Amino acid sequence: MSHPNQFSLLSQRRFAPFFWTQFLGAFNDNLFKTALMVILTYDALSWTTLSPSLVTNLIPGLFILPYVLFSATAGQFADKYEKAGLARFVKWMELAIMLAAGAGWMTHTLWLLVAAVVGMGVHSTLFGPVKYAYLPQQLSPEELIGGNGVIEMGTFVGILLGEILGAVLVLHQPYGIALVAGATVLTALLGLAASYRIPLTPAPAPELKISRNPLAESIRNIAFSRKNKVVFLAMLGNSWFWFYGALILAQFPVYAKDYLHGDHSVFVLLLTVFSLGVGSGSLLCERLSGRKVEIGLVPFGSIGLSLFGLDLYFASLGYHNTAAVDFAGLLAQHASWRILFDVLMIGLFGGFFIVPLFALIQTRCDPQHISRTIAGMNILNALFMVAAAGVAIVLLGQGFTIPQLFLVTAVLNALVALYIFSLVPEFLMRFLAWLLIHTVHRVKCIDAERIPAEGAAVLVCNHVSYVDAIVIGAASPRPIRFVMDHRIFKLPLLGWIFRTARAIPIAPAKEDPWLMEKAYVDIAQALHEGDLVCIFPEGRLTSTGELNEFKGGIAKIVARSQVPVIPMALRGLWGHLLSRGAENVFERTFRTGWRSRLALAVGQPVAPQDATPERLREQVLALRGGWK
Structure with a gap:
């Protein structure tokens, strides 16, 4: 526009x-x-x-x-x-x-x-x-x-x-x-x-x-x-x-x-x-x-x-x-x-x-x-x-x-x-x-004004690479509390970045049930304070470029906090150096090239009662289209 x-x-x-x-x-x-x-x-x-x-x-x-x-x-x-x-x-x-x-x-x-x-x-x-x-x-x-x-x-x-x-x-x-x-x-x-x-x-x-x-x-x-x-x-x-x-x-x-x-x-x-x-x-x-x-x-x-x-x-x-x-x-x-x-x-x-x-x-x-x-x-x-x-x-x-x-x-x-x-x-x-978005990538934001300038909301997005959160954060008019896999916090540079950004660590229930429950409490508290919270409902990075199934955690979050959900889709990050794929690191580095093109598409807010994992996945898939 x-x-x-x-x-x-x-x-x-x-x-x-x-x-x-x-x-x-x-x-x-x-x-x-x-x-x-x-x-x-x-x-x-x-x-x-x-x-x-x-x-x-x-x-x-x-x-x-x-x-x-x-x-x-x-x-x-x-x-x-x-x-x-x-x-x-x-x-x-x-x-x-x-x-x-x-x-x-x-x-x-x-x-x-x-x-x-x-x-x-x-x-x-x-x-x-x-x-x-x-x-x-x-x-x-x-x-x-x-x-x-x-x-x-x-x-x-x-x-x-x-x-x-x-x-x-x-x-x-x-x-x-x-x-x-x-x-x-x-x-x-x-x-x-x-x-x-x-x-x-x-x-x-x-x-x-x-x-x-x-x-x-x-x-x-x-x-x-x-x-x-x-x-x-x-x-x-x-x-x-x-x-x-x-x-x-x-x-x-x-x-x-x-x-x-x-x-x-x-x-x-x-x-x-x-x-x-x-x-x-x-x-x-x-x-x-x-x-x-x-x-x-x-x-x-x-x-x-x-x-x-x-x-x-x-x-x-x-x-x-x-x-x-x-x-x-x-x-x-x-x-x-x-x-x-x-x-x-x-x-x-x-x-x-x-x-x-x-x-x-x-x-x-x-x-x-x-x-x-x-x-x-x-x-x-x-x-x-x-x-x-x-x-x-x-x-x-x-x-x-x-x-x-x-x-x-x-x-x-x-x-x-x-x-x-x-x-x-x-x-x-x-x-x-x-x-990041002015040197390594050229990022086009589509309907970014749909990210609310004030008030609580949950953002959901496909999970393509380790820099997804940074790209989304750059497009937002205000700070976002990201819910991230706890293992990312152990990485030397990215871990420091996400801790600094007050990201919320989460772990699977079978791995660390206490940390998972604490994550849900922290999410509810952040939403109660009027923050934006972003989650990646797939629960892990895609290894094929396609969307994985959305987990039920989003339904639990919305049921507790009753806030609107904003679907989003990243386009063009698949194949990035920090994505996960079958090619080796060097092939992925040179395939995407310098100043690779990306897009972040933002959808219409979804009311809490309509924010089921299945419906949200459909909307994210539609926003992403064929460009992975």
Whole structure:
């Protein structure tokens, strides 16, 4: 079945006005901040006696300080009040702040500009929970990953264009400051106009009482989110990305000036390449994820962040030019292409990392609490970004170079990733499944949307190979508890994978009656908790490629739990290296070839009273057809 492209959302009122509202907000934030940082880097003596490296780390820290102080209150507002009206209120606030900043620019008043930085931080703090809580209310589940990708792309393109325009305008003599002041006010007006087209989006918790104690509410928000381990660790992963990005991006002005010996156009080039990377990675997520929330991309993104962060350090050491250059002169340096490639790849893999995390949080947290969950994440983001500014200031003060700062960040990223993935093995499991179906196999999913996105159900499927569970798990929008032969758990790699995925071991009654009965108890408990459980009713791998008889265990499971049964059929795995057949291993390896074609067909749900082994076998056989 064909699906509309994610960009089709930009032609729809439920998405487009909101997209342009947030795009213009991100654009204006960065136009203003970048103009201020550039003027304080390249014309510092006219404004302040502070060192440029201190100022370029201090300004981002001041911008995100309101996230720490007011995110909890902002989350309450977004849950209590209608979101379109709230967006318009925030845009009026932005206009007032930019008018005040305009006065600061024209009178050369630095404290007023710094106050405006904090004011824009408050503006972004209030809009943050609205931004990500709005999407699940207006988009269907299969649109969510694409919608998030477009939003992230828009955010980083807005950041990019704002940074470019801010850096270019402020140094335009003699009218640069006036141009920046006018551009920020005009952008605020355009954002306000776009906000009046956002459709009505009802509040999920209008009866909510706003807490007057932001600190206590912040603690409550984070404590509530910690109850859902996967969501909370996704929030931490999201915050880590902002630590990583803030630490690296804050170094770009001085890195461009002192290490690459470039003018402000080199700084703009670095921002452009990074932002294009993040935008491209965000948009690619929909294609790579198959229009579902695919958290297997998160480890993939994390690997890229560390690898290319490390290489950026080594690439920086290989840059030996000492002559002053503009962006064209930088591109003429052979060593610069490796640096730019690393920056692009950091952005690209950052997109792979961040978009699935946003979608995971949106789909797995309590709908009544989504804005406050996003607010809690924003608090963590702010704390991590403040920490990034602090770490950069301390390390630079201890004599670290900026390339060494890149190295430290890449190593820290690897350690943090290992920690998070050890606590929530689902990330790693989904990565292995995603890797399998995008390298060794080409998997086509037929009617995969019939796998329920929520609620308990039993999935039944033919059993063709040792990787059946991984292929099925990759097609599912949510985790599956697989019922597996206990002997598989003794295999070196597969055993670890299935234990990590909380698979349920089972044994024949004549071999281990206690383990068999325990398996049925565990299955009933999993279904009671609303999980998906997948069983292979044949009880063993096929040795001929044909379906064996379905055992009576499925009837016992359904009789006890009374949940729907979803028949499924794998096509094309027979003859795989890890299937069971008469040919020897080498014949099977070369017969299927590299990138072999597979399909997973999903049937209509069967009511519990109709889910007999015979009927289910007939349905699985019909779904499989003649393609084994």
